[in-house]
Amino acid sequence: MSEIEIRDVSKVFETDEGKVQALSHVNINIEKGDIFGIIGMSGAGKSTLVRCLNFLEQPTSGEVIVRGQNLKDLNEKQLRQARTKISMIFQNFNLLMQKTVLDNVCFPLKLAGIKGEEAKKKAREYLEIVGLADKAKNYPAMLSGGQRQRVAIARALASKPEILLCDEATSALDPATTSQILALLKRINKEMGITIVIITHQMSVIQDICDNVAIMENGQVQEIGNVEEIFAHPKSAVGKRLILNVENKNTAASIESHHAYRIVFNEQSAFEPVIANMILTFNKPVNILMADTKNVGGQAKGEMIIDFGDGDHLEQIHFLKERGLDVEEVE
Amino acid sequence: MNSMSLTEILSIIGPETVNTLIMVIVSTVLGYVFGIPLGIILTLTDERGLKPNKTIYFILDFIVNVFRSIPFIILLVWILPFTRAIVHTTLGVPGAIVPLTVSAIPFIARMIEQSLKEVDPGVIEAAKSMGANTFQIVIHVLLVEARSSLVLGTTIVFASIVGYAAMAGTVGAGGLGDVAIRYGYQRYIASMMYASIIVTVIIVQLFQLVGNYLAKRVDKR
Numbered sequence: 139m140s141e142i143e144i145r146d147v148s149k150v151f152e153t154d155e156g157k158v159q160a161l162s163h164v165n166i167n168i169e170k171g172d173i174f175g176i177i178g179m180s181g182a183g184k185s186t187l188v189r190c191l192n193f194l195e196q197p198t199s200g201e202v203i204v205r206g207q208n209l210k211d212l213n214e215k216q217l218r219q220a221r222t223k224i225s226m227i228f229q230n231f232n233l234l235m236q237k238t239v240l241d242n243v244c245f246p247l248k249l250a251g252i253k254g255e256e257a258k259k260k261a262r263e264y265l266e267i268v269g270l271a272d273k274a275k276n277y278p279a280m281l282s283g284g285q286r287q288r289v290a291i292a293r294a295l296a297s298k299p300e301i302l303l304c305d306e307a308t309s310a311l312d313p314a315t316t317s318q319i320l321a322l323l324k325r326i327n328k329e330m331g332i333t334i335v336i337i338t339h340q341m342s343v344i345q346d347i348c349d350n351v352a353i354m355e356n357g358q359v360q361e362i363g364n365v366e367e368i369f370a371h372p373k374s375a376v377g378k379r380l381i382l383n384v385e386n387k388n389t390a391a392s393i394e395s396h397h398a399y400r401i402v403f404n405e406q407s408a409f410e411p412v413i414a415n416m417i418l419t420f421n422k423p424v425n426i427l428m429a430d431t432k433n434v435g436g437q438a439k440g441e442m443i444i445d446f447g448d449g450d451h452l453e454q455i456h457f458l459k460e461r462g463l464d465v466e467e468v469e
Numbered sequence: 470m471n472s473m474s475l476t477e478i479l480s481i482i483g484p485e486t487v488n489t490l491i492m493v494i495v496s497t498v499l500g501y502v503f504g505i506p507l508g509i510i511l512t513l514t515d516e517r518g519l520k521p522n523k524t525i526y527f528i529l530d531f532i533v534n535v536f537r538s539i540p541f542i543i544l545l546v547w548i549l550p551f552t553r554a555i556v557h558t559t560l561g562v563p564g565a566i567v568p569l570t571v572s573a574i575p576f577i578a579r580m581i582e583q584s585l586k587e588v589d590p591g592v593i594e595a596a597k598s599m600g601a602n603t604f605q606i607v608i609h610v611l612l613v614e615a616r617s618s619l620v621l622g623t624t625i626v627f628a629s630i631v632g633y634a635a636m637a638g639t640v641g642a643g644g645l646g647d648v649a650i651r652y653g654y655q656r657y658i659a660s661m662m663y664a665s666i667i668v669t670v671i672i673v674q675l676f677q678l679v680g681n682y683l684a685k686r687v688d689k690r
Contacts, residue, residue, distance in 0.1 A: 192598055214602075221600035232595035235690045236613050245609065246599045277689040290595075297599060 139206060141301065141333045142168040142191060147200035149186050149357075160186040161197070161357045168350075173327050173334045175348035175365070177341065177380060183357035184337045188303050191335065192224045193217055205300060222250065225294035229306035231286040233278040239265065239289050240274040246297040264292040268322060284315035291322060295330075302326070304336045308343060316340075320347050341380050345369060345434045353377045369434050370402045370464045382443075382468065397447060398427060399455065402464040403440030413444070416457050423447070424454075443468060473660055481648060482664050488562055489644035490672070492634045496566050497627055500573030507533070507574065508581025509607055515586070519593070519603050533575040541572050541633045545640060565642030569633055576629065580622035584615040617688035624680030628673045635669065645669050 149161040161183045168174045178184045189195035190202055193209045202209045207220060225246075233242050243261035252260065265271045268288040278286055287307060294302055304323065308316040324347045327334050336348060344351050344365060351368055353361040353376055360374035372378045382400065403412075417424060425445040432439050446454060458465050507529065513519050514526040539547070545568045552559050552567040588611050596610045612619070635646025645665040653662025 194594060194597060218600040218602060221598060224598075226595070226598040228591060228595060230589075230591050232589070232591040234592060234610065234614060235589075236616060236688070238689075245596075248609070249599055249601050249605060279690050293599075303598075 140167040140203075141170040141172070141205060142166075142335070143201075143203040144168075144187070144190070145201040145203065147187070147190055147197045147202060149183075149190065149195060150198045159357055161190070164200070164354075164357075164359055166352050166359060166362065168333060168335060170333055171327070171331050172350060173324070173336065173348050175336045175338065175344040175351040176354060177338055177344050177351060178354035178376070179339060182354040184354050185305055186357075187354070188226075188305050188335060188337045191301075191303055192221050192226060222246070222297045223299050224301045224303060225297060225299035226303040226305065227287065227290045227294050227307045229309045231278070231283070231290045231310075233286055233289055233293070235278050237277075238274065239270065239276050239278065239281070242278065242289055243292045243296050246293060250297065261292070261296060264295050265289075267295065267326075268292045282315075283311050284318060287311065287315075287319050288322065291319075291326070295326065295332075299332060301333045301335065304334065304338075306337055306339070309338065309340070316343070317346070323347060342432075345432055353380065366434055366437070366439075369439065371466065397451065398443055398445045398468040400466050400468050401440075401442045401444065401458060403442070404437065404462070410461065412458060412461050412463060413442070416454055419457065420454055422449075422451075422454070473658060478660060478664050481652070481661070482645070482668060485643060485645050485648045485665070486668050486672075488642075489631070489634055489646070489669075492562055492565050492569060492637065492642065492644055493627065493630050493672075496569035496573050496634075497623075497630055499566070499570040500577045500626070500630070501623075503570075503574045504577025505581055507578035508585065509611075511578060511582040512585040512611070513603065513607070515582075519606060529578075533578055536572065536575040537579065539572075541568070542636050542639070544568055544572055545637060560641045561643060564640075565634065565637035565644070569630060569637060572633060573626065573630055577622075577626055580626060581619065584618035584622055585611045587618055588614045617684045617690075620680055620684040620687060624677050624684075627676045627680070631669060631673050 144164055144166040147161055147164045148159070151158045151160055164183075164187060166174075166176075176184045176187060186195055190197050191204065193202070196210075204220065204224060209217065209220065212220060234245065237245070240258060240261050243264055244257045247257040247260055262271060262274060265274055268291050270285060270288050270292065273281060273285065273289075278289065281289065290307075302323075307323075308319050311319060320343065323334055323336075326332055327347075336343060338344065348365050350363065351365050352359045353368070353374060355374075355376040361368060361372065361377045368377060369381060372381045413424070413426075425447065426442060427445055428441075428443040430441045432441060455465050511526065511529055511533070514522040514529070516523065516526070536544070548568055548571060549559050551571075552564055555567050556563040558564050592614060593606060593610055596606050601609070634642070634644055635649070638644045638647030639650055641647075645668055649662050649665040652658045653665065
C-alpha cells in the first residue's frame with residue numbers, strides 16, 4: 139500500500155465570480171520514504187492539492203488515503219490526530235512571531251500534552267538537528283529567511299511525523315539558502331525515513347532532491363513519473379516548457395529555429411567528446427544555442443540545445459543516439 | 470464664592486479622582502471579562518473565521534452595533550431599571566459602573582475582534598496543520614500573536630471610558646466629571662473646572678504612555 143493515495147480527487151471552489159475548478163480527477167500514489175515533487179505554474183492547483191493531503195482543504199470528490207486511513211472517514215478529533223503525523227512547512231514559514239524559537243518548536247509538543255522542561259528538552263534536540271541550537275532564545279524576527287525555515291522544519295519534526303508536506307518551502311529564499319534547506323530535507327528523508335512531498339514552481343528544486351514528480355496544469359496531472367526519466371524525455375507540453383525553461387527563461391526565445399534539438403548527456407556519455415566527434419565525422423557545423431550541466435537525483439546531467447542548420451541531419455541524430463544520448467526535437 | 474484655595478480644591482478633587490479611577494478601572498475590567506469572549510466569538514463565527522456561523526455572527530454583530538450607536542448619556546438613562554435591578558441603586562459609583570460596563574462590552578468586543586482578525590492567517594493554518602483545535606488556536610495563537618494590538622486597544626478603550634465616566638457624573642455618579650459640572654459649570658468656579666480637566670488629561674495621558682510602552686515591549690516582531 140502506498141503511503142499516500144490520491145484517488146480521483148477534484149476540488150471546486152465557490153467564489154463570488156462563480157465556480158472555480160481547482161483540481162480535477164487527480165490520481166497520485168506516493169510511496170513511503172519517497173521525496174515526491176509536485177510542480178506547476180502558479181494557479182495549477184498544486185497548493186490546493188497539498189492541502190487535500192491533510193484535509194486543510196476537503197476535496198469536493200475523490201478520496202485521500204494516508205497511511206491506510208481514508209481522511210474522509212475520520213471525525214474532527216481523529217483528523218487532528220492524523221495531522222500530527224503529517225507535518226507541513228510553508229513559503230512564509232508561518233512561525234509564531236511573538237514566541238521565541240524554542241517556544242515555536244515547543245508548540246506541537248504542547249499540543250500533544252508534553253509540558254515544561256520535557257518539551258523544552260525535546261525542542262532543543264530538534265533545533266540541534268537543524269543547526270540552530272544557539273538561536274533558541276531569539277525571536278523569529280531576528281532570524282534570516284533560511285533560519286526561519288529551519289525553525290519551521292524543527293517545529294515540523296517535533297511531532298515525529300511520518301510525512302512532511304512542503305508548500306513552496308524554498309520559494310522565498312535565495313538560491314544558496316535554497317540548496318541548504320533542500321540538503322536538510324534530503325538528510326531528514328534519509329535519516330528519519332520521512333516521506334516528503336514538495337510543492338514547487340522551480341524545476342531546479344525537483345531536479346535537486348525529488349525521486350518522482352507529478353507535473354500539474356489547470357488542476358490536472360499532466361505527467362507523472364521518475365524525475366530522471368521525465369527530465370530526459372518530457373512528454374507533456376507543460377513538462378517540456380518547465381524543463382526547457384529551467385533557470386534560463388531567455389533560451390526559450392532563442393530556440394525558435396526549426397532544426398533545434400535538445401540533447402541530454404549522462405555521466406557515461408560525458409567521457410567522449412561526442413559533439414566534437416560528430417562535427418569532425420560529418421564535416422557540418424552546428425550552432426550551440428544553450429548548454430548546461432545539472433545535478434539530477436545525484437547524477438551529473440548535461441543538457442544542450444543545438445541547431446543543425448538547414449539540410450538533412452538524420453545521420454547526425456543517429457550518430458548521437460548511438461552513443462547513448464537522449465535526443466529530442468525542440469518544438 | 471467664585472474662587473477656592475488650593476487645599477479646598479485638592480480636598481474635593483482628590484476623592485473624586487479616586488471615584489473616577491474606581492469607576493473606570495472596574496468597568497474596564499468587567500468590560501473585558503465579557504468583551505473578550507464576545508470578541509472571540511465574533512472572530513470565530515465570521516465567514517472567514519475558524520467556525521463560520523452566519524446566524525450567530527449576524528445576531529451578535531447586530532447587538533454590538535446597536536449598543537455602539539446609542540450615545541452613552543442616553544444609554545445611561547435607558548438602562549436605569551436594569552442598573553437598579555443589578556446594584557439596587559442608580560446613584561454613586563456602583564450606579565455608574567453598570568452603564569459604563571454595558572457600553573464598554575460591545576466596544577471592547579469590537580476592538581478584540583479587530584485585533585484578532587489581524588493575525589496572519591498563515592500562522593493559523595500552520596497551527597491547524599499541527600492538529601491544534603479551535604480552543605488551542607485561540608489561546609496559543611490568536612491571543613498571543615495579537616497581544617501588542619490588544620494592549621493598544623486597551624488604551625483606546627480606557628480613554629473612552631474616562632470620557633463616559635465624566636458623563637455619568639451628571640446623573641449623580643460622582644467623579645471628576647461631576648466636579649466639573651457642579652463647581653465649574655453651575656457655580657462658575659473656573660479653577661475647579663480646570664483642575665478636573667487637568668487631572669482627567671493626566672489620567673488619560675499616563676495610561677496612554679503605559680499602554681504604548683507595554684505594547685512595544687510585548688511586540689517581538
